Amino acid sequence: MQKPLPPGQYDVHEFPRFGLPRFAHRFPKQVDRIELQILGDVEKPAIASAELETLSRVEQVSDFHCVTTWSCRSLRWSGYLFSDFLERIAVPRARPVDDAWLILFCGQDGYRASLPLEDLLHGDVLLADRLNGLPLTLEHGAPIRLIAPAHYGYKNVKHLSRIEFHRNERTYRPAAYRFMDHPRARVSFEERGGGIPGPVLRYLYRPFVRPTISRFRKAMRKDIGH
Ligand SMILES: Nc1nc2c(c(=O)[nH]1)N[C@H]1C(S)=C(S)[C@@H](COP(=O)(O)O)O[C@H]1N2
Numbered sequence: 001m002q003k004p005l006p007p008g009q010y011d012v013h014e015f016p017r018f019g020l021p022r023f024a025h026r027f028p029k030q031v032d033r034i035e036l037q038i039l040g041d042v043e044k045p046a047i048a049s050a051e052l053e054t055l056s057r058v059e060q061v062s063d064f065h066c067v068t069t070w071s072c073r074s075l076r077w078s079g080y081l082f083s084d085f086l087e088r089i090a091v092p093r094a095r096p097v098d099d100a101w102l103i104l105f106c107g108q109d110g111y112r113a114s115l116p117l118e119d120l121l122h123g124d125v126l127l128a129d130r131l132n133g134l135p136l137t138l139e140h141g142a143p144i145r146l147i148a149p150a151h152y153g154y155k156n157v158k159h160l161s162r163i164e165f166h167r168n169e170r171t172y173r174p175a176a177y178r179f180m181d182h183p184r185a186r187v188s189f190e191e192r193g194g195g196i197p198g199p200v201l202r203y204l205y206r207p208f209v210r211p212t213i214s215r216f217r218k219a220m221r222k223d224i225g226h
């Protein structure tokens with residue numbers, strides 16, 4: 001039995017490439033090698049690459065919920081637990097300051113989003129490099145992306161290239177307008193954006209779903225030939 005959909009969501013049966021319109025034509029340059037910079041309020045900036053493979057691989061089936069109201073269910077991700085990455089690689093290598101509480105994720109396409117460290121310690125938060133048994137494609141975040149299923153899709157940064165530790169919230173800007181970025185964006189509480197109630201945003205966002213999917217698909221066809 002499937003879990004019921006969270007408030008305001010509807011099912012799509014094909015997982016679309018999606019994002020903010022201005023990212024439709026931006027693609028990652030490096031897809032066959034994972035390179036994660038670890039920066040921000042750290043004692044020693046570091047880069048994690050092959051050492052990720054020393055972490056235990058985990059598989060997870062979860063539902064993906066975009067803030068614009070579409071959901072794609074039962075996706076089978078594989079990768080590394082974020083908490084494991086933190087404990088075994090990021091903390092010992094980069095030594096973040098003790099009061100860093102906010103993590104900023106940046107993609108090779110310039111996209112970025114943040115989540116409180118506390119939300120990232122749950123056992124369902126992954127750095128995922130495989131989907132449904134295959135390496136991540138360009139559509140879905142090659143070579144590695146964040147998967148935080150309890151949070152709206154816009155926090156699930158694709159094409160990860162940089163993870164920053166912060167003690168101060170104002171040291172970065174979100175990729176979207178502030179009203180579109182809720183600090184936690186938990187799907188179960190319908191935290192779609194900052195300031196505007198979630199149920200109101202449903203109606204504002206829904207008309208953009210189809211045009212955005214088609215824009216991202218066309219960009220893929222034109223730029224990459226897929
Ligand atoms: N690097 C990057 N990550 C991103 C985005 C993006 O444009 N670029 N869009 C976000 C949004 S709004 C959503 S809904 C999901 C979409 O993931 P998908 O393209 O795998 O469906 O990625 C999120 N992460």
Ligand SMILES: [Mo]
Nearest residue numbers: 066067153154
């Ligand atoms: Mo989204």
